Amino acid sequence: MDQQTIYYVFLPDTSAVMALYEVLRGVGIACTIAPTPREADHCCGVCIIYENHTDKGKIHELAEAHNISIDAFWSQSDRNDPQRYKFC
Secondary structure, three states, X not given: OOOOEEEEEEOOOHHHHHHHHHHHHHOOOOEEEEEOOHHHOOOOOEEEEEOOHHHXXXXXXXXXXXXXXXXXXXXXXXXXXXXXXXXX
């Protein structure tokens, strides 16, 4: 099974998540808002997932330019099992 990496941006609160999401979508960076993974143990309940690891620097620059505080960048391998709940 091919494992892909998922890239996350953690922010201090949901308003910061929404603000950064709008900025990233505005410049064409593929991203989505998602629940924060349990393994990340981060206080805010939502985060941003971005698709291309090379966008990390651009995301950091855009956040600084718009005075949006980023708590952390994080990544983990995708552990979604397509065979889950498949019984036959």
